[in-house]
Amino acid sequence: MKLTVPALLCVVALGGCATVQRGSIPVVEASGSASELERDADYTRATSGQSYGAQPVTEPSAGDAVVVMVPQQSAGSPLQVWSADSPQAPQPSYDTPVISQSPSGIPSGGLAADEQLDGPVLALLTAAQQQQAGGDLNGASSSLERAQRIAPREPQVLYRLAEVRLAQGDAVQAEQFARRGLSYAAGRPALQASLWDLIAQSRERMGDAAGAAQARQNARVSL
Amino acid sequence: MTRSRTSRSRKKRHPGRLRWLFGWALKLSLVGLVVLAGFAVYLDAVVQEKFSGKRWTVPAKVYARPLELFVGQKLARDDFLRELDALGYRRESNVAGPGVAAVAGNTVELHTRGFQFYEGPERAQRVRVRFSGNHVVGLDQAGGGSLAVARMEPLLIGGLYPAHNEDRILIKLDQVPPYLVETLVAVEDRDFFSHLGVSPKSIARAIWVNATAGQMRQGGSTLTQQLVKNFYLTSERTLSRKLTEAMMAVLLELHYEKEDILEAYLNEVFLGQDGQRAVHGFGLASQYFFNQPLAELQLDQVALLVGMVKGPTYYNPRRHPERTLARRNLILDLLAEQGVVSVEQATAAKQKPLGVSARGTLANSSYPAFLDLVKRQLRQDYQESDLTEEGLRIFTSFDPIIQLKAEAALADTFKRLDGRKGVDEVQAAMVVSNPETGEVQALVGSRQPRFAGFNRALDAQRPIGSLIKPAIYLAALERPSQYTLTSWLEDEPISIKGRDGQVWQPQNYDRKAHGTIYLYQGLASSYNLSTARLGLDLGVPTVLKTVERLGVEQSWPAYPSMLLGAGGMTPMQVTGMYQTLANGGFNTPLRGIRSVLTAEGEPLKRYPFQIQQRFDPGAIYLVQEAMQRVMREGTGRSVYGQLPARLNVAGKTGTSNDSRDSWFAGFSQDLLAVVWLGRDDNGPTPLTGASGALQVWASFMRQADPMSLEAPMPDNVTLAWVDAYTGEGSDAGCPNAVQMPYIRGSQPSPGVSCGGQEAGGVMDWVRGWLD
Numbered sequence: 001m002k003l004t005v006p007a008l009l010c011v012v013a014l015g016g017c018a019t020v021q022r023g024s025i026p027v028v029e030a031s032g033s034a035s036e037l038e039r040d041a042d043y044t045r046a047t048s049g050q051s052y053g054a055q056p057v058t059e060p061s062a063g064d065a066v067v068v069m070v071p072q073q074s075a076g077s078p079l080q081v082w083s084a085d086s087p088q089a090p091q092p093s094y095d096t097p098v099i100s101q102s103p104s105g106i107p108s109g110g111l112a113a114d115e116q117l118d119g120p121v122l123a124l125l126t127a128a129q130q131q132q133a134g135g136d137l138n139g140a141s142s143s144l145e146r147a148q149r150i151a152p153r154e155p156q157v158l159y160r161l162a163e164v165r166l167a168q169g170d171a172v173q174a175e176q177f178a179r180r181g182l183s184y185a186a187g188r189p190a191l192q193a194s195l196w197d198l199i200a201q202s203r204e205r206m207g208d209a210a211g212a213a214q215a216r217q218n219a220r221v222s223l
Numbered sequence: 224m225t226r227s228r229t230s231r232s233r234k235k236r237h238p239g240r241l242r243w244l245f246g247w248a249l250k251l252s253l254v255g256l257v258v259l260a261g262f263a264v265y266l267d268a269v270v271q272e273k274f275s276g277k278r279w280t281v282p283a284k285v286y287a288r289p290l291e292l293f294v295g296q297k298l299a300r301d302d303f304l305r306e307l308d309a310l311g312y313r314r315e316s317n318v319a320g321p322g323v324a325a326v327a328g329n330t331v332e333l334h335t336r337g338f339q340f341y342e343g344p345e346r347a348q349r350v351r352v353r354f355s356g357n358h359v360v361g362l363d364q365a366g367g368g369s370l371a372v373a374r375m376e377p378l379l380i381g382g383l384y385p386a387h388n389e390d391r392i393l394i395k396l397d398q399v400p401p402y403l404v405e406t407l408v409a410v411e412d413r414d415f416f417s418h419l420g421v422s423p424k425s426i427a428r429a430i431w432v433n434a435t436a437g438q439m440r441q442g443g444s445t446l447t448q449q450l451v452k453n454f455y456l457t458s459e460r461t462l463s464r465k466l467t468e469a470m471m472a473v474l475l476e477l478h479y480e481k482e483d484i485l486e487a488y489l490n491e492v493f494l495g496q497d498g499q500r501a502v503h504g505f506g507l508a509s510q511y512f513f514n515q516p517l518a519e520l521q522l523d524q525v526a527l528l529v530g531m532v533k534g535p536t537y538y539n540p541r542r543h544p545e546r547t548l549a550r551r552n553l554i555l556d557l558l559a560e561q562g563v564v565s566v567e568q569a570t571a572a573k574q575k576p577l578g579v580s581a582r583g584t585l586a587n588s589s590y591p592a593f594l595d596l597v598k599r600q601l602r603q604d605y606q607e608s609d610l611t612e613e614g615l616r617i618f619t620s621f622d623p624i625i626q627l628k629a630e631a632a633l634a635d636t637f638k639r640l641d642g643r644k645g646v647d648e649v650q651a652a653m654v655v656s657n658p659e660t661g662e663v664q665a666l667v668g669s670r671q672p673r674f675a676g677f678n679r680a681l682d683a684q685r686p687i688g689s690l691i692k693p694a695i696y697l698a699a700l701e702r703p704s705q706y707t708l709t710s711w712l713e714d715e716p717i718s719i720k721g722r723d724g725q726v727w728q729p730q731n732y733d734r735k736a737h738g739t740i741y742l743y744q745g746l747a748s749s750y751n752l753s754t755a756r757l758g759l760d761l762g763v764p765t766v767l768k769t770v771e772r773l774g775v776e777q778s779w780p781a782y783p784s785m786l787l788g789a790g791g792m793t794p795m796q797v798t799g800m801y802q803t804l805a806n807g808g809f810n811t812p813l814r815g816i817r818s819v820l821t822a823e824g825e826p827l828k829r830y831p832f833q834i835q836q837r838f839d840p841g842a843i844y845l846v847q848e849a850m851q852r853v854m855r856e857g858t859g860r861s862v863y864g865q866l867p868a869r870l871n872v873a874g875k876t877g878t879s880n881d882s883r884d885s886w887f888a889g890f891s892q893d894l895l896a897v898v899w900l901g902r903d904d905n906g907p908t909p910l911t912g913a914s915g916a917l918q919v920w921a922s923f924m925r926q927a928d929p930m931s932l933e934a935p936m937p938d939n940v941t942l943a944w945v946d947a948y949t950g951e952g953s954d955a956g957c958p959n960a961v962q963m964p965y966i967r968g969s970q971p972s973p974g975v976s977c978g979g980q981e982a983g984g985v986m987d988w989v990r991g992w993l994d
Contacts, residue, residue, distance in 0.1 A: 145831070
């Protein structure tokens with residue numbers, strides 16, 4: 001109840017932001033705006049309060065359920081990093097992903113099943129989103145690096161890091177983070193396209209028109 | 224009386240002279256009064272000036288990484304408990320407040336203390352952490368509801384002390400635990416809240432006590448006088464100093480509230496000596512002796528600290544536990560006597576042990592090598608005075624759990640090597656970093672890790688031997704049209720004449736030639752002949768350029784001997800080089816510091832994560848494959864005597880001429896460790912890279928339980944079936960067929976399937992099913 005007010009405020013604040021910046025998960029940019037607001041409201045409710053990333057998220061349905069650190073990739077992708085069925089999967093605890101933790105209200109066709117984030121990474125990306133919306137780009141960077149330490153191979157974290165670096169005017173690092181993200185984005189064409197798009201923006205910022213065009217070409221190929 | 228009588232008698236005889244004398248006396252005393260008044264004015268200025276400004280300079284504080292808690296995190300329960308102990312959490316059955324933890328089997332409930340971080344505050348909260356295996360499997364708020372992530376407060380690992388070496392943690396009066404003020408007043412200055420700076424009553428009492436005892440037992444100093452003495456004056460014991468002290472005490476009381484004076488006293492008082500460092504104030508003393516924030520101290524701990532005020536050296540609880548215990552109990556009795564606490568409370572408190580934290584535990588260890596790294600990085604950005612006076616908070620990536628495991632691995636290995644001739648003189652250095660973030664997590668600069676001194680991890684530049692070889696193979700694999708992992712190399716003798724006329728004639732370690740081998744075998748088995756040939760084909764400058772691209776600036780001459788590691792690097796530089804290999808060809812400057820906050824918790828500076836892609840991911844993928852084969856079938860294979868077979872790791876041994884340097888550098892997915900063993904005088908050791916440094920590395924990895932190396936396969940890499948003996952294209956169903964990665968387009972053309980028909984592979988597969 002107490003959280004409703006900040007939640008609503010944040011919805012208003014986030015709603016006022018440029019659409020490009022506010023998608024913490026790039027691939028949902030095509031989704032309808034009403035449901036996006038709904039999703040953001042959910043994000044906010046999950047993590048509002050002053051303590052970034054330390055708030056309770058919605059209780060998972062099964063008491064014993066376990067949250068996965070990184071998104072489960074679709075079964076067909078060739079080489080998974082922490083996939084449940086890989087022989088090197090470190091612990092049985094990764095076997096039971098709980099997707100009920102991901103934000104509700106996502107239209108079908110928006111966020112693919114393999115793009116869903118959860119637990120700590122989602123909380124920290126959301127915190128970074130709020131910091132960025134409040135103009136605290138250093139704080140946002142710092143939260144994203146915290147997320148990167150927790151899930152170093154999550155391309156969506158690298159995407160957001162690149163995005164914030166670009167907002168900070170560091171196009172060189174923005175491109176580098178996007179490229180690192182690409183190396184972990186195999187089998188995720190929508191994300192690849194977004195990363196290439198970010199590379200194109202970075203190159204434009206650096207005055208490299210030809211490179212930007214090439215990156216845009218790659219973005220189209222990915223999709 | 225006496226004076227008036229003599230005056231009168233003098234008056235009688237020399238009236239004129241007497242008036243003259245009297246006049247002079249009057250003038251003199253007037254002058255004296257003026258001088259005294261002037262002195263008082265001066266003292267008043269001194270008192271006010273120092274007390275109203277910034278009262279203390281505080282050294283920068285250096286913190287370890289905060290432990291993150293989240294479901295799925297790799298963290299053993301016992302490691303977590305070790306961290307909690309280091310942070311001074313009291314183990315109780317009920318979690319009553321911050322700094323308390325309750326352990327029940329695999330569940331730990333605790334109340335965190337909260338902390339101000341760069342990104343914002345982490346609030347104090349009650350959390351329940353559930354462990355299974357070596358992972359966190361549950362994280363809930365005590366009131367119900369799961370938590371996404373929580374952060375512990377970071378462990379304080381050191382400070383940057385100025386020349387006078389005074390250290391303190393400033394506290395405010397509202398942060399003190401119950402009974403501290405009452406106990407201090409009861410023991411040191413019973414009339415504190417009523418006197419005016421000096422207390423004639425206490426002086427009289429002191430004189431009485433000392434007179435009856437026949438010796439100095441008690442001082443009559445008030446807390447205010449003690450503060451004045453410590454804060455403004457030297458420690459000489461003269462009457463004039465005593466008078467100055469009294470005057471200043473009165474002046475201080477005139478200008479400031481009792482609370483201000485008390486707070487200053489609590490921060491100023493000297494409570495112990497830690498080597499070069501003087502422990503001042505109750506805030507630091509609480510951390511130093513109990514690892515706990517002052518606010519959490521219990522009655523018995525408060526009594527102990529207050530008891531130490533009388534003589535911090537004499538009543539040092541670590542050095543003189545018995546007499547300190549007696550002093551503490553005496554004070555508890557006094558408190559009961561004066562009605563500050565009940566007799567029951569005092570009795571209960573007296574039952575408790577001293578409870579002082581042991582030296583050498585996680586919290587009470589010094590990490591001179593890592594602090595040295597932090598200082599060097601900070602000095603590039605800050606003035607010395609900023610670091611020693613402004614109370615900056617330095618947040619680092621130091622992981623005390625990993626550090627202790629690294630130190631233990633060194634100690635264990637040396638114990639096992641003990642008895643080998645010459646091992647006694649062998650020194651050591653070790654660097655552990657996270658290859659995915661470029662953060663330094665642990666640093667060992669000496670075989671005696673507690674001693675500050677020559678920091679070999681940063682300063683010992685030694686020939687790297689075969690550690691250079693991955694750079695040669697990487698340079699080759701960057702040319703897929705020329706080289707693949709299964710290209711043939713000649714491992715045959717070679718000799719070349721240098722420009723200076725000297726003949727360079729490398730040898731294999733076993734002094735044999737191995738004929739024709741696969742390229743990857745040259746690296747896996749660390750053959751010098753084939754590697755030298757490969758390097759010469761590529762060109763020495765190309766190889767040196769590759770080393771530079773990997774992240775190490777050197778000015779090595781382009782001699783052929785550089786191909787076998789005649790050039791020197793520090794363990795830290797090697798870590799930088801291997802970091803690029805471990806992180807998919809992305810170079811990251813190694814960092815030890817994350818951010819800096821001001822004393823008030825305001826963000827000051829960040830040391831951001833930066834990466835730069837230096838190599839094609841495909842070429843790096845192939846080098847990593849070869850480096851994994853070092854461990855599976857090459858010079859590093861003894862590692863699997865200590866590590867489980869399912870764990871993929873990659874690395875390289877290095878041994879310089881005459882075994883003067885024993886190196887190993889290697890990584891898992893989440894840990895990169897570099898170990899160097901050798902003598903400071905550069906003499907020969909009985910250790911090779913495999914028998915020395917690798918053993919330390921393996922022991923460390925076994926304890927650290929790393930994540931298996933699983934690099935994502937880059938787009939331009941493909942797997943192909945090849946015949947293990949001929950290296951030619953084969954088929955999944957064929958005998959001796961093995962799968963190898965190639966840069967797309969460089970793989971051998973697919974072999975004929977072995978079933979004779981095109982669908983043979985599938986038929987074999989089906990047959991396998993039927994069988």
